[in-house]
Amino acid sequence: MPKIFIDPGHGGKDTGAVGNGLQEKDITLSIALEMQRILQDEYENVSVQLSRKSDTAVPLSQRAAKANRWGADVYLAIHVNAGGGTGYEDYIYEGLSDHSKTARIRDIIHEEVVRATGFRDRGKKKANFYVLRETAMPAVLTENGFVDREEDAEKLKDPAFLQTIARGHVNGLAKAFHLTKKSDANDLIRVIVDGKQIGVYEDKENVLKQVEYYLEKANKIEMERVKR
Ligand SMILES: [Zn+2]
Structure with a gap:
């Protein structure tokens, strides 16, 4: 049974990016909780853990350690961007090749999130982020729109759009891990x-x-x- 670890970025005093009345920590938590709900309601044989389920500060070291201890099959960090730009991008650890298992999982999630959200595709990137480096399983970090860009912020204010972002991520995970839908999900x-x-x-x-x-x-x- 695939173990999926979802890490909503930031929390507590660490708000993450802010702009247009939005705080990154709230958006990432909404998306992560919705992902958990969809996975558990609609898919069979999948196990989900979150790094936080409320507005609390959890150090990066604890987030990675929790996923490692649990033996997660994938680590998915959810973030929102700022700093001038628009659209979606994602990251894997800079030391990985484009043919690694992590890159293959990322490619699938990337395609599904862009397809679901209609976000401008800012590309597939690599970085030396803590949670990508210190996790023992394939780890992907996604950046979902820009809070300081008005057109993105308008979308991020809409709970239905956050559900769409969550749905895109879940579609990617379902494809990458061959998850089966519960037969009664559409009944x-x-x-x-x-x-x-x-x-x-x-x-x-x-x-x-x-x-x-x-x-x-x-x-x-x-x-x-x-x-x-
Ligand atoms: Zn962030």
Whole structure:
């Protein structure tokens, strides 16, 4: 079962890049949480860990060490750019060849993120970044738009666009690691109570709400809030 380690860049006092009312640390966390959700909801046999799940400061050394201890199969660091420019680019460790396993994984993620987001393609790059160097597994760092560029910032303010960025990354991971979709991922859910259909839903949460409503109405269930 592939172990996927996702590292949302920055956190806590380390905001990362800021611009147009945006902070990099918030955007990277949203994308990472959404990636985890998609992977767990829609794919079989995949294990996901995050370097942070909230707005906390985690040193780079701890991030890399956590992935190494866990024995992750891939390390994916999510970042957002600043400094004048527009679009998407990604990095692998500078010591790696273009034919390395890491480069092959990066190529797939690169293609899928650019395809999903429509970001301008700034290219496939190499650098001596800490998390790329100190991780024991293939590691890729992506830079998703520029907070200080108005046209990118407008997109990054939209939660639906952050979901699209997450979706692009997941599409790449799914291809690179041959992940299988859960067979029920695209199905609707038909709810039948006492042999009678009470609704058809796309979202499991709506099913729960409807069942609660139905059972309450039929006096089959009672719910009330109680103090802890
Ligand atoms: Zn960053």
